[in-house]
Amino acid sequence: MASPVLLCVGLSHREVPIAVREQVAVSADDLPEKLRRLKAIPGVREAFLVSTCNRLEIFSVADSRTVADDLLREVGPAGAPHAVVRSDDDALTHLFRVAASLDSMVVGEAQILGQIKDAHETAKLHGAAGAYFARLMAKAQSAAKRVRTETQIARGAVSVASVAVQLARKVLGNLAGRTVLLVGAGEMAQLAARELHQSSASELLVANRSSARAEEIAREVAGVAVNLAELPALLERADVVLCSTGAREPVVTHEMMVRALKARRYRPAFLIDLALPRNVEPSVNELENVYVYDMDDLERVAAGNRELREQEVARAEEIVREEREHAHGVAKSEVERTLAQLAALDEKQKKAVQAMASAIVNKLLHGPTSRLREEQGGPLAEAAAELFGLAEGPGADPVANPVANPPEGEAADVLPISGRK
Amino acid sequence: MLAARRPLCNQSEAMTTALVHIALSAYVAAAVFFLVWLVRPQRPAAPDATSRLVSAGRAMLLVGVVLHLASFAAARAQGGIATAGLGGDEWRGGQLFSLLAAVTVAGYLILDFRYKLPVAGAFVAPFTVAVMVPAHLVQTGARQFAPSLTHSAALALHVGAAALGSAALGLAFALSLLYLLGEKQIKNKHPGRLFSRLPSLDLIDRAGWRLSVWGFAFLSIAIATGSLVSKESTGASFPLQPKEGFAVLAWALLAALIQARLVAGWRGRRVALLVVAGFLLLVGTYAGLFAAPPQASTLSMLVPGGG
Numbered sequence: 001m002a003s004p005v006l007l008c009v010g011l012s013h014r015e016v017p018i019a020v021r022e023q024v025a026v027s028a029d030d031l032p033e034k035l036r037r038l039k040a041i042p043g044v045r046e047a048f049l050v051s052t053c054n055r056l057e058i059f060s061v062a063d064s065r066t067v068a069d070d071l072l073r074e075v076g077p078a079g080a081p082h083a084v085v086r087s088d089d090d091a092l093t094h095l096f097r098v099a100a101s102l103d104s105m106v107v108g109e110a111q112i113l114g115q116i117k118d119a120h121e122t123a124k125l126h127g128a129a130g131a132y133f134a135r136l137m138a139k140a141q142s143a144a145k146r147v148r149t150e151t152q153i154a155r156g157a158v159s160v161a162s163v164a165v166q167l168a169r170k171v172l173g174n175l176a177g178r179t180v181l182l183v184g185a186g187e188m189a190q191l192a193a194r195e196l197h198q199s200s201a202s203e204l205l206v207a208n209r210s211s212a213r214a215e216e217i218a219r220e221v222a223g224v225a226v227n228l229a230e231l232p233a234l235l236e237r238a239d240v241v242l243c244s245t246g247a248r249e250p251v252v253t254h255e256m257m258v259r260a261l262k263a264r265r266y267r268p269a270f271l272i273d274l275a276l277p278r279n280v281e282p283s284v285n286e287l288e289n290v291y292v293y294d295m296d297d298l299e300r301v302a303a304g305n306r307e308l309r310e311q312e313v314a315r316a317e318e319i320v321r322e323e324r325e326h327a328h329g330v331a332k333s334e335v336e337r338t339l340a341q342l343a344a345l346d347e348k349q350k351k352a353v354q355a356m357a358s359a360i361v362n363k364l365l366h367g368p369t370s371r372l373r374e375e376q377g378g379p380l381a382e383a384a385a386e387l388f389g390l391a392e393g394p395g396a397d398p399v400a401n402p403v404a405n406p407p408e409g410e411a412a413d414v415l416p417i418s419g420r421k
Numbered sequence: 422m423l424a425a426r427r428p429l430c431n432q433s434e435a436m437t438t439a440l441v442h443i444a445l446s447a448y449v450a451a452a453v454f455f456l457v458w459l460v461r462p463q464r465p466a467a468p469d470a471t472s473r474l475v476s477a478g479r480a481m482l483l484v485g486v487v488l489h490l491a492s493f494a495a496a497r498a499q500g501g502i503a504t505a506g507l508g509g510d511e512w513r514g515g516q517l518f519s520l521l522a523a524v525t526v527a528g529y530l531i532l533d534f535r536y537k538l539p540v541a542g543a544f545v546a547p548f549t550v551a552v553m554v555p556a557h558l559v560q561t562g563a564r565q566f567a568p569s570l571t572h573s574a575a576l577a578l579h580v581g582a583a584a585l586g587s588a589a590l591g592l593a594f595a596l597s598l599l600y601l602l603g604e605k606q607i608k609n610k611h612p613g614r615l616f617s618r619l620p621s622l623d624l625i626d627r628a629g630w631r632l633s634v635w636g637f638a639f640l641s642i643a644i645a646t647g648s649l650v651s652k653e654s655t656g657a658s659f660p661l662q663p664k665e666g667f668a669v670l671a672w673a674l675l676a677a678l679i680q681a682r683l684v685a686g687w688r689g690r691r692v693a694l695l696v697v698a699g700f701l702l703l704v705g706t707y708a709g710l711f712a713a714p715p716q717a718s719t720l721s722m723l724v725p726g727g728g
Binding site: 167169170171172173174265266267268285288289291293297300301 | 603607608610611612616619620621622623624685686687688689690691
């Protein structure tokens with residue numbers, strides 16, 4: 001059987017503006033069907049898909065590089081001409097960089113790692129991702145954690161939500177006494193709403209298509225549920241509006257805002273559109289005293305953060321490279337050395353040896369790592385890190401266990417990294 | 422302005438000159454501190470260094486304005502100063518600008534104390550230097566007061582109100598420019614280096630609004646008292662001169678602005694543009710004042726609104 005190839009087909013805020021990204025975005029409702037189609041592509045062994053406001057990435061372990069053409073078609077006609085195809089090391093590095101937030105709109109933001117983990121979990125749930133990606137994800141998470149703990153990249157760095165909150169303050173000043181309206185259920189918008197509320201905004205209103213969902217979110221963010229049908233009246237009241245609905249058409253229109261503006265006697269309003277497709281008509285920004293920021297706009301502001309943290313980014317990139325090479329080198333050499341000594345083994349037996357090696361390592365490390373986890377960064381953890389030359393906490397050691405925790409029911413398969421030449 | 426005003430150069434005059442020169446030096450130092458603060462890249466790692474520059478700038482402005490005002494007191498003690506329109510028998514253009522500079526700096530310090538607006542200091546301090554240097558170094562021809570006005574209370578009120586109004590509107594003008602700049606950056610989503618230094622648009626808008634209202638109030642007093650002064654000196658309450666025309670236009674514009682804000686809720690960009698226009702009309706008033714031939718400069722021509 002040929003060595004599997006890691007492929008990545010995708011596009012992000014770096015390649016295309018939001019107008020294109022909103023055409024190719026995959027909603028949570030459509031994701032299972034999309035994963036099923038990806039898995040059904042001949043030659044695709046595993047696949048998972050990350051669709052966020054800023055990117056659509058399809059990762060796949062396939063039999064050959066030609067599968068990339070089929071993956072490209074899945075990006076859709078609007079996105080395919082702009083999509084970037086990566087394979088093997090490039091794809092691996094890209095996964096690590098994305099997970100470590102080095103490719104993010106706001107470098108150092110924390111949400112992307114969670115989004116990738118969620119995407120992977122969903123793919124696992126629907127049978128699209130298996131042991132390959134389980135191991136790759138473990139490595140990607142390890143690299144991301146090292147980046148966060150060993151560099152200053154996340155210090156002062158801020159999620160897109162935080163950038164949005166900073167801009168709201170730039171327009172409205174002190175947020176005390178201001179009303180915040182959250183429209184939709186997007187996670188980033190909820191984060192921003194929570195942050196605004198904590199910044200002494202006096203009122204947080206939550207509107208959703210479903211009143212039950214609105215109640216639920218309102219409880220989570222300590223807000224008050226309101227009826228989405230009253231949006232025009234709510235716009236008259238709200239100073240900051242956070243939109244993140246899954247609607248395909250604009251929720252806040254130019255005409256609606258003109259009326260609201262007059263009713264609010266031209267008091268400034270700041271609208272943050274974190275949805276894809278966008279929820280606020282772009283022309284609303286042309287109105288006086290109304291400021292609309294979508295994801296791409298936030299990128300412009302965030303660009304300053306990137307500049308300020310250039311050195312930290314360079315260090316983080318170095319960690320990603322180290323992690324990748326280290327994993328390559330150690331896993332590859334160990335497996336090759338063992339298999340060379342057992343040259344007579346057939347493919348099935350080789351897999352069994354790999355699984356056994358992994359199991360031994362896991363069992364040997366289980367006790368110490370559990371105790372170290374309980375210790376949570378205390379003196380014992382520091383001593384262990386020093387003793388074993390670990391760069392970070394236990395359980396994330398990339399070398400000791402490159403095939404850590406394969407999904408249940410899936411014995412160790414061919415190592416995704418060492419198996420490739 | 423105060424130096425060499427009279428042939429007799431006594432000790433009191435020397436002290437006045439020294440005070441003014443030290444005040445000017447302090448303004449220059451303040452301008453340097455504020456401008457360095459403005460142009461150097463923001464360093465989150467060293468916020469103390471940043472705040473030290475601002476503190477030094479504020480301190481220098483405070484020292485400058487105290488000495489500057491003390492120089493007026495010293496000049497007054499030496500036998501009358503025409504700057505404030507009292508006690509002297511002649512006045513020079515530089516004196517008026519020196520007074521305006523001092524009032525503007527004092528107004529800025531009050532504004533900064535209330536709203537914390539160091540970025541406005543970066544405009545006010547260099548502006549003060551730019552006004553003070555020619556005011557002191559360029560000798561302009563002396564203009565005689567009408568004898569009946571040497572001790573006129575209306576004139577004192579007129580000059581004082583005009584100076585305060587001009588300073589308030591000058592500061593409102595500076596804030597309006599900052600607002601337009603900040604608003605443009607936020608609208609266009611291209612924050613420049615100045616962006617991080619700017620306070621919130623809301624704060625600039627509120628501060629600018631209050632200054633405009635104060636400016637309007639003082640300008641109203643200046644125009645009313647100016648009419649009295651004109652009556653005392655020329656017999657005409659409201660001579661039709663460019664200065665008076667500009668002053669009335671500025672006043673009418675500000676009145677319309679206040680009406681629009683209170684009734685229709687106007688704010689933000691359009692209000693900032695109106696303040697800019699109002700201040701430019703006020704500048705036209707001063708241009709009218711100095712464009713008038715010296716022999717025509719009865720005391721009524723001293724300040725805007727002076728009828």
